[in-house]
Amino acid sequence: MTPARSGGRWRCWPAAVVWLLAAVPGAGLAAELDEVLARGELVWAADQEGGGPHVFVDPDDPTRLIGFEVELAALVAGELGVKARFQQGQWDRLPLLLGRAADCVVNGFESTPQRARDWRCSRPYFAYALQLVARRDSALDSLEALAKAGPRGPWRIGVLTGSAAEIEMRRRSDLAIEVVGYDGTVDCLEQVRGRVLDAGLMDDCIASFNADRFGELRGVGRPFAGGTYTILTAPDTPRLSAAIDEALGRLITDGRLKALYDRWDLAGRQQMLLLRDAAEVPPAPRGSLADLIRGALPLLLSSAGMTILLSVASFPVAILIGLSVAVGRLHGPAWLRPFLACYVEILRGTPLMLQLYALFFLLPKAGLALPALVAAILGLALNYSAYESEIYRAGLKAVPVGQFEAALALGMTKWQCLRHVLVPQAVRIVMPPVTSDFIALFKDTSVCSAITVIELTKRYSVLALSTGRIAELAIVTALLYLAMSWPLSLLSRWFERRLEQRCERAPG
Amino acid sequence: MIEVESLAAIRAGNRILDAITLSVAEGTVTTLVGPSGGGKSTLLRCLNGLETFAEGRVTIAGHRLSAGDHAPRALERVRRDVGMVFQGFNLFPHLSAIDNVTLAPRIVRGVPPAEARRRGLELLQRVGLSRFVEARPATLSGGQQQRVAIARSLAMEPRVMLFDEPTSALDPQMSAEVLDVIVELARGGQTMVVVTHDHGFARRAATQVVELVAGRVHRAGPAAEILAGSGH
Numbered sequence: 001m002t003p004a005r006s007g008g009r010w011r012c013w014p015a016a017v018v019w020l021l022a023a024v025p026g027a028g029l030a031a032e033l034d035e036v037l038a039r040g041e042l043v044w045a046a047d048q049e050g051g052g053p054h055v056f057v058d059p060d061d062p063t064r065l066i067g068f069e070v071e072l073a074a075l076v077a078g079e080l081g082v083k084a085r086f087q088q089g090q091w092d093r094l095p096l097l098l099g100r101a102a103d104c105v106v107n108g109f110e111s112t113p114q115r116a117r118d119w120r121c122s123r124p125y126f127a128y129a130l131q132l133v134a135r136r137d138s139a140l141d142s143l144e145a146l147a148k149a150g151p152r153g154p155w156r157i158g159v160l161t162g163s164a165a166e167i168e169m170r171r172r173s174d175l176a177i178e179v180v181g182y183d184g185t186v187d188c189l190e191q192v193r194g195r196v197l198d199a200g201l202m203d204d205c206i207a208s209f210n211a212d213r214f215g216e217l218r219g220v221g222r223p224f225a226g227g228t229y230t231i232l233t234a235p236d237t238p239r240l241s242a243a244i245d246e247a248l249g250r251l252i253t254d255g256r257l258k259a260l261y262d263r264w265d266l267a268g269r270q271q272m273l274l275l276r277d278a279a280e281v282p283p284a285p286r287g288s289l290a291d292l293i294r295g296a297l298p299l300l301l302s303s304a305g306m307t308i309l310l311s312v313a314s315f316p317v318a319i320l321i322g323l324s325v326a327v328g329r330l331h332g333p334a335w336l337r338p339f340l341a342c343y344v345e346i347l348r349g350t351p352l353m354l355q356l357y358a359l360f361f362l363l364p365k366a367g368l369a370l371p372a373l374v375a376a377i378l379g380l381a382l383n384y385s386a387y388e389s390e391i392y393r394a395g396l397k398a399v400p401v402g403q404f405e406a407a408l409a410l411g412m413t414k415w416q417c418l419r420h421v422l423v424p425q426a427v428r429i430v431m432p433p434v435t436s437d438f439i440a441l442f443k444d445t446s447v448c449s450a451i452t453v454i455e456l457t458k459r460y461s462v463l464a465l466s467t468g469r470i471a472e473l474a475i476v477t478a479l480l481y482l483a484m485s486w487p488l489s490l491l492s493r494w495f496e497r498r499l500e501q502r503c504e505r506a507p508g
Numbered sequence: 509m510i511e512v513e514s515l516a517a518i519r520a521g522n523r524i525l526d527a528i529t530l531s532v533a534e535g536t537v538t539t540l541v542g543p544s545g546g547g548k549s550t551l552l553r554c555l556n557g558l559e560t561f562a563e564g565r566v567t568i569a570g571h572r573l574s575a576g577d578h579a580p581r582a583l584e585r586v587r588r589d590v591g592m593v594f595q596g597f598n599l600f601p602h603l604s605a606i607d608n609v610t611l612a613p614r615i616v617r618g619v620p621p622a623e624a625r626r627r628g629l630e631l632l633q634r635v636g637l638s639r640f641v642e643a644r645p646a647t648l649s650g651g652q653q654q655r656v657a658i659a660r661s662l663a664m665e666p667r668v669m670l671f672d673e674p675t676s677a678l679d680p681q682m683s684a685e686v687l688d689v690i691v692e693l694a695r696g697g698q699t700m701v702v703v704t705h706d707h708g709f710a711r712r713a714a715t716q717v718v719e720l721v722a723g724r725v726h727r728a729g730p731a732a733e734i735l736a737g738s739g740h
């Protein structure tokens with residue numbers, strides 16, 4: 001049971017590295033304009049979880065995607081004489097799809113010097129500014145208030161990971177804020193509503209789009225730090241990029257883009273004025289590899305620390321719960337056993353991701369707002385407790401029945417037998433599978449990034465996308481993971497050898 | 509010290525013990541003999557409540573067990589006063605010899621660790637294992653393990669000792685080591701019931717011999733009579 005499972009995880013992990021390495025921009029796989037035309041399809045990537053007004057699921061027909069970018073993509077594809085086809089991806093990693101799963105990214109990607117350096121950026125198609133959103137009853141009532149810490153310490157500000165809002169907030173060392181990265185803006189707004197966050201910073205169009213749904217929230221101060229959206233294409237597709245530019249130009253001149261924005265209540269006239277005068281963003285210079293490593297290594301190391309913290313804090317809890325559940329199922333009162341069996345099946349039968357999500361995003365709705373780190377540790381502990389309980393159950397059953405009888409014959413109570421005779425032996429028996437499960441958990445910590453905890457994998461992906469050094473950083477990150485898990489597998493092998501020796505020496 | 513009245517035990521629909529009545533006086537040694545499958549182990553395990561019986565009564569070391577008695581507290585009290593040594597030793601493999609011996613006194617009787625250790629060392633010396641105090645069971649020979657098991661039982665200062673074929677898993681030389689220890693205990697006045705196929709032991713130490721055949725007492729009486737009658 002366990003070896004197969006951890007084996008599965010072992011296989012996943014190198015595959016992920018290969019995938020990351022394969023995602024190097026300019027790997028020569030990008031589809032140029034001719035291929036798009038020959039295919040008759042322009043594949044555009046976006047994240048429907050990112051929400052409205054960009055790309056979102058039609059509430060009236062959940063099988064349909066709508067949003068102003070859905071219509072824009074259709075218009076651009078139409079200008080190229082092809083059909084538009086949607087490709088889903090996680091927002092901050094959408095550019096990695098370029099050249100393999102998608103021809104372009106159309107999803108509120110702000111023109112930044114980094115993006116201009118690492119990808120091809122089209123001419124601007126939309127102008128945005130950043131809007132701070134807080135609860136109506138919040139003490140945070142102006143942008144100036146961010147300069148001094150709030151009643152609960154530094155203001156906790158949620159942003160979309162990898163967005164201009166995040167870059168802007170992390171740049172502002174003058175503000176008394178703690179920045180928390182989210183994978184979706186709606187998640188972030190939910191957490192502002194639930195008072196987990198003091199405010200969220202997002203593009204003004206997103207703030208107004210969600211204004212009705214989040215009636216408890218309001219905009220704080222005027223929109224600031226404006227910029228434009230660009231359509232990203234792979235670096236080695238100059239002709240596709242130029243064709244998209246021309247298409248956008250025609251859509252702007254002939255008024256179709258203005259009409260589109262008016263339809264979406266996005267102030268078409270003002271958009272056109274801003275787009276007409278928008279300056280091109282110059283690409284950032286590419287730093288040397290040495291500078292990159294010097295800058296990234298401390299961040300990667302501290303995130304590796306978070307990975308270790310998540311593992312060593314959650315695993316002992318998982319073992320404790322797992323052992324208790326195993327003992328309860330084998331020796332507890334009969335009425336308790338079906339409940340414990342359900343506990344195990346539910347936690348084993350649902351994805352860790354879903355459990356983390358429930359702990360972090362759903363519990364606050366029930367009035368219990370856990371800090372992300374606590375939710376992450378608890379989620380990992382609960383999920384793994386189900387697996388550990390199965391291991392310990394097998395371990396307890398493997399202790400010969402004569403041990404239990406010998407202990408009983410000495411006048412021990414059942415619990416004394418368990419505590420002093422059965423459990424210590426079971427713990428020794430299950431040492432190897434438990435150790436290999438610890439390695440599996442260690443790698444599963446990366447799932448915690450879904451609830452804003454930045455561990456090594458998340459840090460890698462953020463750094464890789466902001467520096468464009470996807471392959472180089474993947475290697476550094478992989479080495480860090482190996483440096484951490486290698487000693488663990490050595491330990492697990494050592495336990496196994498020791499156990500074998502014990503078995504050989506034991507009589508009969 | 510032990511009174512068994514009309515005891516019957518049923519397993520899988522068979523009366524594997526039936527109408528067992530016997531008594532063991534304080535300070536005497538009773539050997540249970542008879543063919544394999546005769547019910548010797550089951551009877552022994554009914555005496556300390558490791559197994560239950562369907563009919564009859566057992567009085568042992570001042571405690572009374574009735575048919576269908578399951579209350580864990582009552583059984584624990586019986587077992588504190590009744591030691592048992594198994595054919596397969598059943599030492600705790602994760603503990604050293606001395607820890608095997610001191611565990612129950614410490615956690616069951618609440619004897620302070622230093623006192624428990626002092627007593628434990630004495631007992632290990634008595635069974636001739638002073639050199640193996642810190643040894644793990646897996647590093648000891650069978651005979652040594654069984655002697656640790658005896659010391660472990662004695663550490664609870666039981667009023668009755670039950671032995672279930674204590675030497676059947678041992679070669680003759682190791683058997684002799686273990687039997688010497690048991691005979692020594694018998695001379696010291698320890699009340700005991702010993703299941704054994706070893707007539708030599710019965711001759712040396714037994715006060716009473718009970719022969720079980722097919723779950724019934726086939727013959728019972730003073731050792732001298734029965735052993736003479738059996739023609740050995």
Ligand SMILES: Nc1ncnc2c1ncn2[C@@H]1O[C@H](COP(=O)(O)OP(=O)(O)O)[C@@H](O)[C@H]1O
Nearest residue numbers: 519520524542543544545546547548549550551
């Ligand atoms: N739990 C049980 N279920 C069914 N049969 C049993 C059980 N325990 C003992 N027996 C049977 O009862 C008989 C007596 O067994 P046992 O007391 O071990 O005999 P002995 O120790 O004299 O060899 C055997 O035939 C055995 O198969």
Ligand SMILES: [Mg+2]
Nearest residue numbers: 548549550673
């Ligand atoms: Mg037997």
